[in-house]
Amino acid sequence: MKAILIIADGLGGRPTDQGGETCLEAARTPHLDELAARGALGLVDPIAPGVRPGSDTAHLSLLGYDPHVIYTGRGVFECLGIGMDVKRGDICFRANFATVTPNEGKFIVKDRRAGRISSGQEELAKTLNSISLEKSLAVEFEFRPSTQHRGALLLRGDGLSRYVTENDPHKIDAEALDFKPMDGHDDEGTCRTAAALNELVTRSYEILHDHPVNRERERAGEKPANYILARGASDLPHLDPIAAVYGVSGAVIAGGALYRGIALACGMEVRDAPGATGGLDTDLRSKAKTALAALETFDYVFIHVKGTDNAGHDQDAAGKTAFIERIDAELIAPLMKGVDWKETHLAITGDHTTPIDYGDHTAEPVPILYVGPNVRSDSTSVFGEREAGRGGLGRWSGKVLPILLNYNNRAPKFGS
Amino acid sequence: MKAILIIADGLGGRPTDQGGETCLEAARTPHLDELAARGALGLVDPIAPGVRPGSDTAHLSLLGYDPHVIYTGRGVFECLGIGMDVKRGDICFRANFATVTPNEGKFIVKDRRAGRISSGQEELAKTLNSISLEKSLAVEFEFRPSTQHRGALLLRGDGLSRYVTENDPHKIDAEALDFKPMDGHDDEGTCRTAAALNELVTRSYEILHDHPVNRERERAGEKPANYILARGASDLPHLDPIAAVYGVSGAVIAGGALYRGIALACGMEVRDAPGATGGLDTDLRSKAKTALAALETFDYVFIHVKGTDNAGHDQDAAGKTAFIERIDAELIAPLMKGVDWKETHLAITGDHTTPIDYGDHTAEPVPILYVGPNVRSDSTSVFGEREAGRGGLGRWSGKVLPILLNYNNRAPKFGS
Numbered sequence: 001m002k003a004i005l006i007i008a009d010g011l012g013g014r015p016t017d018q019g020g021e022t023c024l025e026a027a028r029t030p031h032l033d034e035l036a037a038r039g040a041l042g043l044v045d046p047i048a049p050g051v052r053p054g055s056d057t058a059h060l061s062l063l064g065y066d067p068h069v070i071y072t073g074r075g076v077f078e079c080l081g082i083g084m085d086v087k088r089g090d091i092c093f094r095a096n097f098a099t100v101t102p103n104e105g106k107f108i109v110k111d112r113r114a115g116r117i118s119s120g121q122e123e124l125a126k127t128l129n130s131i132s133l134e135k136s137l138a139v140e141f142e143f144r145p146s147t148q149h150r151g152a153l154l155l156r157g158d159g160l161s162r163y164v165t166e167n168d169p170h171k172i173d174a175e176a177l178d179f180k181p182m183d184g185h186d187d188e189g190t191c192r193t194a195a196a197l198n199e200l201v202t203r204s205y206e207i208l209h210d211h212p213v214n215r216e217r218e219r220a221g222e223k224p225a226n227y228i229l230a231r232g233a234s235d236l237p238h239l240d241p242i243a244a245v246y247g248v249s250g251a252v253i254a255g256g257a258l259y260r261g262i263a264l265a266c267g268m269e270v271r272d273a274p275g276a277t278g279g280l281d282t283d284l285r286s287k288a289k290t291a292l293a294a295l296e297t298f299d300y301v302f303i304h305v306k307g308t309d310n311a312g313h314d315q316d317a318a319g320k321t322a323f324i325e326r327i328d329a330e331l332i333a334p335l336m337k338g339v340d341w342k343e344t345h346l347a348i349t350g351d352h353t354t355p356i357d358y359g360d361h362t363a364e365p366v367p368i369l370y371v372g373p374n375v376r377s378d379s380t381s382v383f384g385e386r387e388a389g390r391g392g393l394g395r396w397s398g399k400v401l402p403i404l405l406n407y408n409n410r411a412p413k414f415g416s
Numbered sequence: 417m418k419a420i421l422i423i424a425d426g427l428g429g430r431p432t433d434q435g436g437e438t439c440l441e442a443a444r445t446p447h448l449d450e451l452a453a454r455g456a457l458g459l460v461d462p463i464a465p466g467v468r469p470g471s472d473t474a475h476l477s478l479l480g481y482d483p484h485v486i487y488t489g490r491g492v493f494e495c496l497g498i499g500m501d502v503k504r505g506d507i508c509f510r511a512n513f514a515t516v517t518p519n520e521g522k523f524i525v526k527d528r529r530a531g532r533i534s535s536g537q538e539e540l541a542k543t544l545n546s547i548s549l550e551k552s553l554a555v556e557f558e559f560r561p562s563t564q565h566r567g568a569l570l571l572r573g574d575g576l577s578r579y580v581t582e583n584d585p586h587k588i589d590a591e592a593l594d595f596k597p598m599d600g601h602d603d604e605g606t607c608r609t610a611a612a613l614n615e616l617v618t619r620s621y622e623i624l625h626d627h628p629v630n631r632e633r634e635r636a637g638e639k640p641a642n643y644i645l646a647r648g649a650s651d652l653p654h655l656d657p658i659a660a661v662y663g664v665s666g667a668v669i670a671g672g673a674l675y676r677g678i679a680l681a682c683g684m685e686v687r688d689a690p691g692a693t694g695g696l697d698t699d700l701r702s703k704a705k706t707a708l709a710a711l712e713t714f715d716y717v718f719i720h721v722k723g724t725d726n727a728g729h730d731q732d733a734a735g736k737t738a739f740i741e742r743i744d745a746e747l748i749a750p751l752m753k754g755v756d757w758k759e760t761h762l763a764i765t766g767d768h769t770t771p772i773d774y775g776d777h778t779a780e781p782v783p784i785l786y787v788g789p790n791v792r793s794d795s796t797s798v799f800g801e802r803e804a805g806r807g808g809l810g811r812w813s814g815k816v817l818p819i820l821l822n823y824n825n826r827a828p829k830f831g832s
Contacts, residue, residue, distance in 0.1 A: 040805070042811075064466065373431070373432055374430045374431070374432060374771070374773075374778075375431070376430065376431050376438070376780070376801050376802055376805070377431065377802070378802060378805055378806075379806070391805070392802055392805030392806065393459075393805065393811070394458075394459050394781070394805065394810050394811025395810065395811060396461070396465040396811060396813075397465070398465075399464070399465045399466035402465075402466030402467075402779070403465060403466040403779065406466055406468060406778055406779040406780070409774050409776075409778065411466065411467070411468035411778065411779045412468060413468045413469070413470050413776075413777060414463060414467055414468065414469060414470060414473050414483070415469060415470025415471070415472045415473025415474065415483060415487060415490070416470040416471070416472060416490045416648065
């Protein structure tokens, strides 16, 4: 049997979204509604009731893990997601180019995103990566750019520690902070990690501020990418790969690096869908096509779509509603046509609520739909938050993929 | 007040069981339906959402314990269930007679069940138990037969350990395995436990292969019971007895040794119902009668019925449906007549789903019914999976007995 898991990021909404309805309730979704009629709905708390999820922790929980136990931070997923080879003990960060001016040995942050730089990042990174840190630190590093100013940073060396603070002041015209050991972590490895990071960002200014790419940017009136901000220190989480626990092979189709990185950490393989951007402009038909192709070789496929969350953060109700309608027409419809429903179970849900009024994640439970031959159907016939509250599956926390794989008779037995 | 807990093993089903209905939905159950109309339904995840339960772990969870914390393995419940006196530190196994042929110091398993031997087991066991293990091991043991080839094995000695592998290869014509310390458990006690087990099974062949019972079996063309296979190493779980927590006395009525053993471990007393077999042929009216008698002296009674699970494992939809109809007519009906409903609460549920198509346990939540004077009734009027999804009790995990005893005002207060 085959399984499809679809997570629409930030899918959940509030009645304030669209004249008393959530965006999902306001959207015309005939295909999702047909699946609701054939399957069953419920409400899932992505992590636990009242816990407001990050995207990373929510995904870990929906995939079957306890983020309170295994989560070490976001950086490691960013590194994995953009293709870096993360080994146990490596310390990973979300990192990005920024614009600073030096001031008495410190750096004043003038733009946290270096004017959203859109070209030359590879050349800057190559120069940056040519730095050799002080030998006694015994630390190697790699910075890898992803989109615009964004990238990831990886430190490698014996005994390094993720218990370091960040250097991003999260304010303009503020001093970049020193990396420091977190309270209670003044051991040699943590101090050395912080020292390596401090040396790295100081030297990033020295080597980047006069770089040809930046000289060109300044000539064009653009802000130079002359500094590195890093946050989300983390290392590889200790988790049992999904394949080892359930005996199934899985592929991820996601535009966003974070989601690819989480899926890689759980042991999935990445399948690239041409035109998948991780944004509202993503090619959903391409994702459906890639998923159907992946299902020929993999036991399950995890499809992530990000546009719902982007529109929520942008407080764009019409955009979120329209994107949900596109999910219905361009992702769900082709999947419905393409799979063998006698042999396939599908689940669709969100990783959290991103209400329009608030523009950020909130903790309400999100609607979830399961459909397939082993699912006991209920009396619901519309895919939406309130209908899900009447669904036959009730309400629970996380574990969406384990429950999906159980329908495929792939859950390991606990006890005998 | 009195309480009755009925667990129908493997009660839950899937829509593929019986032409779109589960066996429970397809069964005619007028008495259960009347209780549903008077009481309230919900869905219970025996252990947790997405966790596929064993019967032992599920029962511990439904009785109020966290099997992730207290479960040590199945053997201890088998030993308790067939009446062995298990003390703290004893190492217990599910064990059974098998047929082997010797081969260069090893044993090739020809039949894992010794031709399902049905007589002479007591004599074989008596001979087996006459073995004295090598003095330096300081280990005593007892093997006790139960039904057919089945039995239980108990080791006693200072410092023994349950962290040993099993000798059952789970295949025919394969070598019986050596007992070994599990990875990470190479301490003296574990090594000595494994050595005692290896000596015991080797000597079981020496002492049994030419035993009069086996000579007679071979003359009759039957396979000799000339070896012992043991698995499920475990010791007494650390748990607070139900009586200590809730201040109530309880009795168990169950045909299967495992269920009697679990109930004993939780502090219940066994009441034997004549004709209770742990199978589809069990005498349910006798169980009802025994339960009603037990309720005269005990605060609650736990009735276990196994036939639902047996039919599920045998992929026998008609058999499962018919057995559920028998539960309704021969167990529920007499209980309904026999108890004082002003003073009694009753709960009925399953310990897991055993769908016909799959023939083994799966992780879906199971329907649960509570009825009695303190239960807030809902609008349901049929006892079935889908109706339970509309029930007023919602969905939760485990703790079925604590909730039942709470209706009897017997739950301890946490905090003040």
